Amino acid sequence: MTTVLDTLLTELRTVRGPIRSADLAGRVGVSESALSGMIDVLVAKGRLSPAEDPGAGESVACSGGACGSACVGLDRCAFIANVPASHTLIVDSAVALPGSVAQ
């Protein structure tokens, strides 16, 4: 049985570069919120790697306004780029998920 998580990983492996979660959800045939839950499971299982701080989730890329100055709290950042939460496929995760069969 090929599960939806297998489909997700299979689709992701065919991607060259980044893919929007909305596009991946469309390819897998699930809603974006369902995809989010699946991503959490795959992260917990070591199949996906979340971006680490300061680029993870709600965090931002930021720097101070003057040479040599880093941020002193987000409110003081001179330059902020809201960075999308991202998850990278761990290369070794080519193995099929349990409960599925190779196609």
Next chain:
Amino acid sequence: MSGFVVDYGPDIESAIDRLVGQIERAPEVNARYAPRWLATALLDEDPGLAEPLVSLEGGAELIVTRDRLLEGLRRELGDSADTAIAAARFQTANTIARAATSESTHHSRDRTDRIDAVLTNRYLGIPIFLALMWAVFKITTDIAGAFLDWIDEAVSGPIAHFGESLVAIVGLGGTWVESLVVDGIIPGVGAVLVFVPILMALYLALAFLEDTGYMARAAFVMDRVMRGVGLQGKAFLPMLVGFGCTVPAVYATRTLEDERDRLLTSLLVPFMSCGARLPVYVLISAVFFPNYAGLVVFGMYLLGILVALTIGLVLKRTLLPVTSHAPTIMEMPPYRLPTPRTIWFHTWTRVTAFIGGAGSIIFGTMIVVWFLMSIPVGGSGGFADTEVDDSAFATVSGVVAPAFEPAGFGTWEAAGSLLTGFVAKEVVVGTMAQVYGVDDAETSGPDPSIGDSAREIGTGFVGAVVGALKATPGIIGIDLTDAEEAEEPSSLMASIRTSFEESSGGHGSAAALAFLVFVLLYTPCMAAVAAIRQETGTRWMWLSIFGQTALAWVFAVVVFQGARVIGL
């Protein structure tokens, strides 16, 4: 949902049956939990179950059985059971969703998706990103430029008068202290403060883009570009940070797991044009390219990106060969309509951060530059009473100046400004204000009263607002400015123009362009050098310093000679 059961597949179902049988034989456990639910939760390794279960009769035995079954499942499935359980649940939920909805296979595209289809399009994404950045710099230079003259006049007029009067009141008029304040600190610091409206406009425009959610899309678009030069997607993060300041950008490379990626990104980040270079671009553009200032500034940012990408490609094929990079999922935030209050809050806090952070560096460097300019070397006059051409600063800068002759700006003034730029880019403009021998302060004649000064500042502000309003339609190509209203250049600008024209044999604009390219590409500042050393080691730090400076020199020479050939 009575009677609904998820099918977990034969291996797990068999394990569930074994556990259900054991649960039904343990009355205490059976009375407290639904057998199938408990069996599934045990195989799912629910962390909250073990403790309450062992207190019940037969509970500890259940856990022993569970552990034995999990071992067997791991061998059978090639992975842990909880993953298979999660996969089966998602599969069931997906099957139900497909059956219950009419568009289950056609992902409905809401407004965000429709906008994203255009803004992050494979072919349109980068041109749109560049167009928006061009608009940002157009706003920055054209609209905010009107306020530049207002602050310049306020600093060189009423504020300079005030400084001079203050020194006289404390009995230090005519001493070196007056020289320090009037010739050093006020023009030096003032020359940088003049650019606060420019930075404010930049931060305002960026805050708008950030709050709408566009910057996340820009990151997505740039991610593709990063991969093109053999960097993983996450490398875009330090690059973006580099547009603010190189130092935290270098430290941000720590987010990259791969050592090669960390190293390569650290070497490329300094080519991203940091905010501190902006005043130099704006000043030089205002002198030599007043009608194309926005385009020139935008061109500098773009050139920085292109050079970084090219260097990345070269290093990818030589010193740092690429390793494979895995695909990445990016969750885009929804588009939002930003509120003016939030945008203003972001802008104001960043501007004050710039003034506070940069102020100390500029202030300190201006004093050092003034000190070196006050020491006579070989010429006549004493301390703080010597011609700038005969000062220690001019002598030291003059040693370096010939190296820049092929680039068209081989004067000690330009060389000296670039030398102080090694400390921090903010001080380049301040140094230029000092070394070009400018006495912009209108200090002759009777001192104006406080009321006159306030009136002068107020009138200037109204004029700046009118000028900004007239310049606004220019962003979409409608020119409302009066051609006869051409601004008279300040004495600093006139002095810079004269110097560049002389040093370049009448090709001042070509030399100015070369100067800007050099400022863009050479070492950002000492703090950045220290950060690169810390992150990559001494060897790569020296490669970065010499490599960048050599590259900047080569580019500057090529730009000058090329521009001269085409008649600039």
